[in-house]
Amino acid sequence: MRMVYGLVLLVGVALAGVAVYMAQGYIAQAQSERDALLAAQARAPELVRVVVVKRALKYGERFSQADLEVIGVQAGKTPEGIFNAISVPMGTDPAFATVFYDGETRPRAALRSFEAYEPLLASKITAPGVDAGIMANLAPNMRAFTINVDIASGVSGFLRPGDLVDVYWYGQSGQREVTKLIEANLRLIAIDQSADADRSEETKIARTVTAEVSPSQVASLTLAQATGRLTLSLVGNNDTMEVGAIEVDRNSLLGISEEEAVAVEAAKVCTIRSRKAGELVLVEIPCTN
Known part of the structure; x- marks a missing residue:
């Protein structure tokens, strides 16, 4: 009988030892996984809050708070003009960019197309309650001026809203025929009656283009259009050259x-x-x- 008790005691001690060994192994593994997780978290990049659209938006389409969502994006890897919140109370620090303020019920509109879960950018949407169009594209204190064009003066129909153009004037100056650069890097905000920079229809010849100009430029362009012929020259995306004053007459063209x-x-x-x-x-x- 004593041998049975002794055997049971021995088996119990052995099982207890095995349990302790297994518990130590489990604790060690858990501590190792915890340390690895903490190390991975320490190495993980900082995330910032970015507002994205939950569905695709077309040019001019309105959206509200229900169409937006906030996700985390690696800091330093976001485009300029992102929003950090969908809605915050009035008086919040302006550095914390928000799409709406609490209580705002007016929708905003897209100034270009967005794909689902694409970040919302301040330069690509209108103010609350404002629909897309020329008014939404104008910078503060600027004006819209329309220039008549044809296939030659309008760069064969390749112009799009958002493009930059140089404007050349051709006409009589005294007894001379002169071509002169009168405005450089004007931003186009509409082609014919469309302000959609993402228009995808095949190239067509525009009859008018509308540019963003200052009040003084309105006066000079009005006179130029009435006294001669205007021609547009498309400025490349990577252009950084200062063109300066350009004027050519027939004698200088022919080397006389x-x-x-x-x-x-x-x-x-x-x-x-x-x-x-x-x-x-x-x-x-x-x-x-």
Whole structure:
């Protein structure tokens, strides 16, 4: 009987030892996993709150708070103009960018198309209660000015809202025919009646383009359009060159010096034909061109 008790005691001690060993192993494994998780968290990049759209939006489509969601994005890997919150109370620190303030019920509208879960950008949406269009695209204190174009002056229909263009004027300056750069890097905000920068229809020739200009530029462009012909030149996305003043007349285009031009004008003889007593007579007259 004593042997049975002793055997049971021995088995119990052995099982207890095994249990202690297994518990120590489990604790050690748990501590190792905890340490690895803490190390991974320490190495993980900092995340910032970014507001995204939950569904695809087309140009001009309205959206409200229900169409938005907040996700975490790695700090330093976000585009300029993101929002950090969908809605916050009035008086919140302006550095904390929000799409709406509490109590705002007016929707905003998209100034370009968005894919689902694409970050919402301040420059690509209107203010609350404002629909997409020219008014929404104008910067503060700027004006919209429309320029008539055709296939040649309008860059063959390749212009889009948001493009930058240089404007050249061609006309008479005194007795000279002149082409001159009058405005550089004007931002287009509409093509014909469309302000949609994402329009995807095939290229078509525009009849008008609308540019964002200052009040003084409105005056100069109005005079230029009334007294000559305007031609647009598309500025490349990577263009950084300062073009400065550009003016070309016929003499400089052909490489004729001023002295040569004066000599040619002086040597020019203009005549008209007339009949006198039945004979053809050439009569010299002042040259007008």
